[in-house]
Structure formats: structure tokens, C-alpha cells
């Protein structure tokens with residue numbers, strides 16, 4: 001347990017080997033390996049049930065779900081988003097030839113600050129792309145109100161939000177589209193994979209076409225699509241993992257609660273909030289370190305944990321708006337809260353199989369580095 005480099009920030013939940021092999025056996029027998037086969041269909045149907053929503057399209061990964069959702073909505077001009085996220089969110093916008101306009105985040109839950117959103121809307125704005133960062137649910141009522149008032153589309157980056165429920169409903173049904181990631185490092189995974197959830201069946205048909213080269217029929221290709229189909233082996237992993245998702249969420253909850261008990265009263269550490277009306281998925285355990293009050297900086301904590309073989313991550317640092325590939329393009333002073341948080345945040349290891357003893361060890365190292 002206390003050996004070097006043994007505690008990663010995340011570790012995928014795996015189904016029983018034989019359970020997965022049972023699904024793979026069917027694929028072997030059928031020789032149907034990809035292109036919307038039986039496992040793809042079964043998995044898609046299982047997700048429809050889980051999310052209680054008809055519109056579900058599967059993808060190779062979460063990024064392609066985001067990128068092709070923006071394309072399917074046929075957007076122009078500017079998209080309002082936040083820079084406190086993974087590269088994918090911003091890249092999906094830029095790769096569609098759209099301009100990201102960065103809105104600041106709320107200091108409490110790190111999602112888009114809706115009080116600063118409306119002033120960023122111009123006659124070029126076509127959509128809002130908020131992120132349920134760490135699985136924290138955005139202020140969806142206010143986003144909905146603003147989007148309706150200005151006729152904007154809403155695409156949620158829900159990559160962190162698998163299993164999250166808001167007012168007793170899945171977050172998959174929010175906005176025009178909600179996109180999930182099933183990457184190995186996420187709460188729920190299909191090795192690599194993703195999904196887009198939507199209400200409008202026509203949008204679903206467009207997404208299906210775009211993930212398959214824009215092919216409408218054997219002799220008709222009328223869209224410039226990509227190849228973003230989920231293969232059968234990934235769908236099989238999804239089928240297995242979905243059977244055990246409730247158990248995985250319960251285990252994550254126990255880990256997060258132990259962290260909370262040990263860290264909640266520590267001066268200079270801000271923890272992720274408990275949100276009203278939200279059933280959390282305990283996707284991440286971020287702490288925001290105030291150097292003066294805590295007695296060590298975020299980077300010092302990061303180093304101390306690394307020395308002890310604990311792989312914390314600076315999620316999300318740097319802000320996407322300051323990436324080298326965007327050098328000189330965006331004004332970081334427009335998002336002061338995002339900048340402040342990104343310089344102080346650290347996410348601690350959290351996965352279903354992390355033992356409570358390991359959580360105690362991590363907190364011990366963390367608290368020992370105070371000067």
C-alpha cells in the first residue's frame with residue numbers, strides 16, 4: 001500500500017473476467033466486430049433504460065460525441081464555454097471552425113457562472129457549451145432560460161457526470177445534447193467510448209450519419225462525416241460495467257465520505273460542494289489549497305504526495321484558454337475565478353476499489369506537509 005507509485009488518481013472498474021469473455025464469445029461466433037452490431041444495440045438499449053431517455057447515440061469516445069454534436073447542430077460563429085475543463089471541450093469547438101468565448105466559473109462548484117454569461121452573448125453567439133465539471137451539475141434552469149431568450153443551442157459536456165441525477169432525473173436529458181465519456185479513467189467506461197443524448201430524433205439521425213462518414217445509403221453520401229462508431233468489444237465492456245454501476249457508485253461514495261470526514265474542517269482546504277437536489281457520482285475529489293491558511297502550496301502538496309507514491313492530478317491546470325496552441329488568442333483576465341482555482345486545485349485519488357486505509361494514508365501525507 002505505501003510503496004512508491006502504487007496509488008493512481010484513478011483506476012478503471014473491471015467486470016469479472018469470465019463475465020466479459022461470455023460477451024466476447026458471442027462476438028467471436030458472429031464475426032461481427034463493429035458497425036452497429038448486436039452488442040452495440042444491446043448496450044444502446046441498456047443505456048436508454050438507465051437514463052430513461054430515447055435519444056442515445058454511441059461513439060468511439062466522448063470527444064467525437066462532442067465534436068459531431070456541434071457539427072450536427074450546424075452552428076456558426078461563437079460558442080460560450082468555460083476554460084476550466086479538459087482539452088476536449090475547447091478543441092471540439094475550435095475543430096468545428098467555431099470561436100470559443102470563455103465565461104468564468106462559479107467559485108463554489110466550478111461550473112459556468114451564469115451571472116457572467118449573458119453579457120458575453122453577441123449577435124454571433126450560436127450556442128452555450130457548459131461542463132458538469134467533477135460531476136457537479138451546472139445551473140441548468142438559468143442556462144435554459146438564457147438559451148431560450150436568445151435562441152441558443154445548449155450542448156452539455158457531461159463527460160464527468162455519468163450516474164449523476166438532478167431532481168431525481170438523469171442529467172442525460174438536459175440541453176439539446178448531453179455528451180458523456182466512457183474513457184477508462186471515467187466513472188463508467190467502455191475502455192474508450194462515449195455517447196450523445198438528445199431529445200430530437202432528427203438530430204439523432206444526423207449524429208448516426210456523421211459517425212459513419214456521412215453515409216445515408218449504399219449510393220448516397222450527403223454529409224462530411226467522420227468515423228466514430230463504437231466497436232463491439234467496447235460495447236461488450238459497457239454491457240458488463242453497466243450491470244455493476246450501482247455497486248461502483250456506492251463504493252465511490254464511501255471513499256469520498258471518508259475524505260470528507262478527514263478534510264472538511266482543515267483550514268485552507270476548500271472541498272467540492274454537496275449540491276442541492278443532486279445525487280452525486282463522486283467522480284472526483286478536488287481540493288482547492290489556500291497556501292497562507294493551509295501552510296503549503298498546491299504544488300508543494302502535489303510534490304509531497306508524489307514522493308509518497310500518490311498520483312494526485314492538477315485538474316484543471318492550465319486553463320484551456322492558455323494552452324500553447326492558443327498562444328496570444330484569449331485574454332485570461334476575462335476568467336479570474338477560473339485562473340485562481342486552476343492555480344490551487346488538486347484532485348486526489350478516487351476510484352471504486354480505493355481502500356479507506358489508503359484514503360487515511362493519503363490524508364496523513366497531505367496534512368503532514370503543512371509548515
Ligand SMILES: *Cc1c(COP(=O)(O)O)cnc(C)c1O
Nearest residue numbers: 061062063086088159181182183
Ligand atoms: C474525458 C473528457 C472528455 C473527452 O472524453 P474522451 O472519451 O476521453 O474522448 C471531454 N470532456 C471532459 C470534461 C472530459 O473529462
